[in-house]
Structure formats: structure tokens, C-alpha cells
Amino acid sequence: MSIEQRVFSGVQPTGNLHLGNYLGAITRFVALQEDYDCMYCVVDLHAITVWQDPEELRHNTREVTAAFLAAGIDADKQIVFNQSQVSGHAELAWIFNCVARIGWLNRMTQFKEKAGKNRENASVGLYAYPNLMAADILLYRATHVPVGEDQKQHLELARDIAQKFNNDFATSIKAKGHGEAFFPLPEPLITGPATRVMSLRDGTQKMSKSDPSDLSRINLADDADTIAKKIKKAKTDPAPLPESEAELEDRPEARNLVGIYAALAEVSPREVLGEFGGAQFSAFKKALTELTVAKIVPIGDEMRRLLADPDAIDQVLAAGSEKARAIAEPNMAIIKDIVGFIT
């Protein structure tokens, strides 16, 4: 059976959508819709691996959806939906809980970071989360997965799970007429100049939704004054900007700001240094503020406009979920048949 190309990615509705999410993921999602059939999922089942206030979860789910639409994802042509409306994600995740090995999950660095010192007290869901992520992708037999750098290890695990399922059930897959392998090995698409946007307060830490300091990130919902204040306060070093990229090597804060500028202006870091090499940070920060405000504030405005009508957003998700179920349900029926469940 030939496998069609399909893009799948997900964003968690956990609040504080930021410039890293936008440059590392959402702008990529927008670009890929030119060439692929795409599915963009608000992964609420992932969000509850850490406790979420129910009202905030609902709001955050709508906010991520609004960000997708405001950034230019076409919900009529592509599939925009939320995970919990398609039961196949949870069903396939259970099967994958039985395919993936404990040793594989024990290697996941994100779990170690998120669970912190008190690992005994982390939810079982947080531990099994990469299996759910593999299920998200493979439920639709998606072939390409745009993500930021931090998700690379989870994507590798998804490939291992796909391969082990194909091996474990090889005889059944063949007997049922599905060829040599049922699941494709999904390819990560970690591209662009901003696959890892760093904190504005510390160039060695990733920009993150959960950083307690709001000054560490630029949120898509920030207004112009807030953006200006955050860039002004962004950590830098005393030297002027260098002329070459090589000289950014051991200057994490400078490198991050140049990377952000390059990504927003859609030019290379080399071109940015061609323009600003030798300049003081004060001048560069002024230009960066103007650019960031010009690119981000209109998205925040459009998100607010969309969020003023939550019913309309819910309808987008309902329609997208219906389209997603139309792909998920037949695939899930085949998967159950392969595993040996009577349907």
C-alpha cells in the first residue's frame, strides 16, 4: 500500500504562546500548507499531563486555534482541530504504551526536565506523553512533522515505535493485505533560522511558556510597549555586534537576538550582521523592536478579534475534528484488525 505524504504537528494549549512557538513551529506550519495536506492539532490531552485549570484550558485551546488562524493557516483547506475530539488518539496511545519499552521512555530528556527532582510525584501521563505524541502522528500515517529542536528526541521515539509496530505485527500486516509495513517512519522537519529561540534573560536557556519571568519571552499577545520593554531589558554583552557569524559562537545572547531578527526579517544571520556588524546593541535593539512589533502585534490583534467570538472558534475546531475523524476512524479500524481485536 503506498503511503501519501501528510504533514502533522501539534501545539499544547498551556498559555503564553511565544515567539519561539511562532518562529520554530507556527510559521513553518503556514509555509508547508502550500505543498502538503496538513493537520494542525491543539493537543489538549498532552496539556493535562500537568494539571490545568479547566476554564483556562478551554481558553488556551481557543487561543492556540486563534494563533493558527491569525498566522495564516487556512482552516478550510487544511485540518485544524483539537485532539480530545478524536478518540483515536487515546486509543492508539494505549496500543503504543504496549509497543514502546520503558527503557526508551527513560531516556527522554523532556520528562527529566519537566518532572524535576520530584519524579515520583509526576503524573503517569507525563511519562507516557511521547507515546501519545507518536499516536497523534501515526493515527493519520503522517509522513512529515514540523517542530522546534526540542521535539527531536520525541520524533525519534515515534519512528522507533512505528518500526517496532511494523515488525511486531509484520505477519498480520501482510496477511491483512497492508503490504510490508503499515506505518511510515515520520520525518522531523526542523528547519529555518529559529528552531531554538532562547530566553531573553539567559541565552543558554530555551524560551519557554513556563519560565516564571515574563521578561524571558515575547508573547504573541504582547502589545507594542510590552515588546519594547522586553527587548530593552533583554540580556546582552558589552561588545558591539560582530561582523561574522563565527564570532557569535560564544555570545549566546547576541546570537539569539540576531537569530530572531533574521527569522522575522526572513534573511540569513549573515545578512543581519552585514547590516548591523560593528553597531552597538542599543541601535540593534531599536531596529529589532520595530521589526518585532511590525510582525507580532498584528497577529496578537487578530487573535484578540477572533477570541471575541469563542463560538466561531469552537465551530472551526468541530469542523476540523470531523475531518480528522474521517481519516482516523478507518485507520483505527485497520490497526485494531492488525492487532487482533474483533471489531
Ligand code: AMP
Ligand atoms: P509547545 O509549546 O511545547 O507545545 O511547543 C509547540 C511547538 O513550538 C513545538 O514544535 C516546539 O518544538 C516549538 N517550540 C517551543 N519552544 C520553542 C523555542 N524556544 N524555539 C523554537 N521552537 C519552539
Ligand code: TRP
Ligand atoms: N509534544 C509537542 C510539544 O510539546 C506537541 C505535540 C504533541 C506534537 N503531539 C505532536 C508535535 C505531534 C508534533 C507532532 O511541543
